[in-house]
Amino acid sequence: MNSFEIIDPRLIDVVLPESTGYxxxxxxxDTPDALWDAAGDAAREFPDHLWIEPRYxxxxxRDNDKYNTWPINYIDRYTNQSPTHECTxxxxxxxxxxxxxxxxxxxxxxxxxxxxxxxxxxxxSVWLSCLSIYAEANPRQRGGASTRGVMELAARRGFLPDxxxxxxxxxxxxxxxxxxxxxxxxxxxxWVPLSRFPAGWQSxxxxxxxxxxxxxxxxxxxxxLILHGRxxxxxxQGHAVPLVGWNPTSNVAPYLDSYDVIRYDSPANIRAGLVxxxxxxxxxxxxxxxxxxxPNSGEMQ
Amino acid sequence: MKTLxxxxxxxxxxxxxxxxxxxxxxxxxxxxxxxxxxxxxSTGIGRMWLLAVSPEPTSFLPVENGLKCIxxxxxxxxxxxxxxxxxxxxxxxxxxxxxxxxxxxxxxRPPPITDPTKPPPQQATGAVYIFEKDLHQVPRPVSAALNRxxxxxxxxxxxxxxxxxxxxxxxxxxxxxxxxxxAKAAGLPALVVLGPSGVLRVVRDPKTEADVMEAVR
Numbered sequence: 001m002n003s004f005e006i007i008d009p010r011l012i013d014v015v016l017p018e019s020t021g022y023x024x025x026x027x028x029x030d031t032p033d034a035l036w037d038a039a040g041d042a043a044r045e046f047p048d049h050l051w052i053e054p055r056y057x058x059x060x061x062r063d064n065d066k067y068n069t070w071p072i073n074y075i076d077r078y079t080n081q082s083p084t085h086e087c088t089x090x091x092x093x094x095x096x097x098x099x100x101x102x103x104x105x106x107x108x109x110x111x112x113x114x115x116x117x118x119x120x121x122x123x124x125s126v127w128l129s130c131l132s133i134y135a136e137a138n139p140r141q142r143g144g145a146s147t148r149g150v151m152e153l154a155a156r157r158g159f160l161p162d163x164x165x166x167x168x169x170x171x172x173x174x175x176x177x178x179x180x181x182x183x184x185x186x187x188x189x190x191w192v193p194l195s196r197f198p199a200g201w202q203s204x205x206x207x208x209x210x211x212x213x214x215x216x217x218x219x220x221x222x223x224x225l226i227l228h229g230r231x232x233x234x235x236x237q238g239h240a241v242p243l244v245g246w247n248p249t250s251n252v253a254p255y256l257d258s259y260d261v262i263r264y265d266s267p268a269n270i271r272a273g274l275v276x277x278x279x280x281x282x283x284x285x286x287x288x289x290x291x292x293x294x295p296n297s298g299e300m301q
Numbered sequence: 302m303k304t305l306x307x308x309x310x311x312x313x314x315x316x317x318x319x320x321x322x323x324x325x326x327x328x329x330x331x332x333x334x335x336x337x338x339x340x341x342x343s344t345g346i347g348r349m350w351l352l353a354v355s356p357e358p359t360s361f362l363p364v365e366n367g368l369k370c371i372x373x374x375x376x377x378x379x380x381x382x383x384x385x386x387x388x389x390x391x392x393x394x395x396x397x398x399x400x401x402x403x404x405x406x407x408x409x410r411p412p413p414i415t416d417p418t419k420p421p422p423q424q425a426t427g428a429v430y431i432f433e434k435d436l437h438q439v440p441r442p443v444s445a446a447l448n449r450x451x452x453x454x455x456x457x458x459x460x461x462x463x464x465x466x467x468x469x470x471x472x473x474x475x476x477x478x479x480x481x482x483x484a485k486a487a488g489l490p491a492l493v494v495l496g497p498s499g500v501l502r503v504v505r506d507p508k509t510e511a512d513v514m515e516a517v518r
Contacts (some may be wrong), residue, residue: 105460211467281434
C-alpha cells in the first residue's frame with residue numbers, strides 16, 4: 001500500500017447531495033461527552049502513549065505501508081447503504097470489524113468492491129448486521145441515527161451477525177445486513193423492526209460487542225489512532241464515515257464510504273467530525289474462534 | 302602441576318624404578334563405543350591419566366590401578382590422552398616418563414537417547430501478544446509477524462489482545478485464560494506461545510518480527 005500517492009481533489013471533503021442518515025438534528029445529539037456517556041463502561045480517554053507528534057506522522061505512515069498495519073488492512077468488505085439513512089451504522093460496523101479482525105491478527109484487507117476475498121473465510125472474519133443496530137436506533141426507519149445512539153446500543157447489547165458470512169459459523173441468530181443495496185458481502189432485504197428480530201437474539205448479540213471505545217478530544221488524536229491501526233468513526237457534513245488511513249502527501253484521511261467507494265477527509269472535516277469521533281479498540285473475543293458466538297447449538301433462524 | 306610434582310616424588314620414593322610410559326589401544330573408534338587404553342607395557346610405579354584434548358568435556362575412568370583407562374563419548378572428534386608414569390632415575394632421584402595417544406572417534410553423532418516415559422517436545426500451535434491498551438502500543442512488526450504466522454502455518458492461531466478482553470460470557474475467553482494469566486505473571490506486554498497442552502513459553506516485550514518468529518520456533 002502506498003499512502004503517499006497524490007489524491008484527486010474531487011474526492012476530498014465530498015458533500016453528498018442526498019440525505020444519508022446524519023442530518024443536523026442527529027448531529028446535534030453528538031458531543032464527546034454525550035458519546036462518553038453513551039459508551040458507558042466501555043468509554044476510554046485517548047491514552048497519552050498513542051500520541052505521535054505531527055512531524056512524525058509521515059514516518060508512521062511509512063511504517064504502516066511497510067507492515068500493512070493501516071486500519072483498512074483489517075477490513076475485508078465494503079457495505080452499501082443506498083438509499084437508506086443507515087450511515088452511522090455502516091460506519092460503526094466498519095470500526096467494529098476492524099477492531100475484531102485486528103485482535104484475530106489477520107490482515108484481511110483492503111476490501112475490493114464486488115469481490116469476496118478468500119482470506120475472509122479462513123481468518124474468522126465475522127460480518128456484522130448494520131440493520132441490527134439501526135432498527136432499534138431509529139424505529140421510524142427514515143431519518144438516520146446519532147452516533148451516540150448507535151454506539152450506546154452496540155456497547156450495551158451488541159450486534160447480530162449478517163445473514164451472509166464468509167464461513168459457516170452456525171450462528172443461532174442472524175439478521176439482514178442492510179435495508180439498502182448491500183452487495184456480495186452484505187445481505188440486503190426488507191426493513192426488520194426490532195419486534196421481528198429472531199427470538200432470543202440477545203444471546204447471540206452479546207458475543208459481538210465493543211468492549212473499549214476511545215473518545216478523542218482533538219482531531220490530531222483521531223489521526224494518531226489511525227496511525228496506530230485503529231479505525232475512527234465520525235460524522236460531518238450530514239454523513240458518517242469510518243476513517244481508515246492517512247495520506248501525508250495530500251494531508252487527508254481516506255474513508256470507506258458506504259457506497260462502495262473510497263473518499264477522503266481533510267483536517268477541516270476531521271476537526272468538524274470530532275463531536276462524534278470514536279474508535280473501538282477492543283471487542284469481545286470468543287472462547288473458540290471457530291464459534292464466534294459460542295458453541296454451535298441449533299439452526300440458524 | 303604442584304599436585305603432580307608431589308605425587309611423582311612420593312611415588313618415586315616408594316620404589317626405585319626407571320619409568321617408561323607406553324600406551325596401546327585403538328587409534329580410531331565409533332562414537333558411543335567403549336575404548337580401552339592399555340598401559341601394562343609401561344614400567345614404573347605410579348601412573349596418572351590425563352585427557353589433554355577433547356571436543357567437549359568428557360569423563361574417563363582409570364582402572365586396575367591405572368594400568369588401563371576406559372572412556373566412551375557420543376561426540377566425534379580427536380581425544381588426546383596423556384599417561385604420566387613415575388619412578389627413579391639411575392641416580393636414585395625422582396623421574397617421570399610421559400606418553401601420548403590420540404583416539405579419533407569417526408562418524409556422525411548417534412541419535413540422542415530418549416526417555417519413553419517423557420512426551421516429545423510440543424510444537425507451537427498458537428501465539429498471543431497481550432498488552433495493556435493504556436500503556437502499550439502493539440509494535441507494527443509484531444502485528445505483521447502475527448499475520449504471517451496465521452497465513453503461513455496451518456492450524457496456527459496468532460492474536461493480539463488487550464489484557465482486559467472478555468468473551469460474551471463476561472469471563473476471559475476460555476482459549477486465552479492460561480495465556481492471560483501467564484502474561485500478567487511475566488509482566489506486560491508479552492508474547493505467550495501456546496501448544497496443545499497450554500502455555501509453552503512467555504517472551505517479554507517482543508519488538509521485531511524476528512523476536513516473534515524466534516519465540517514460536
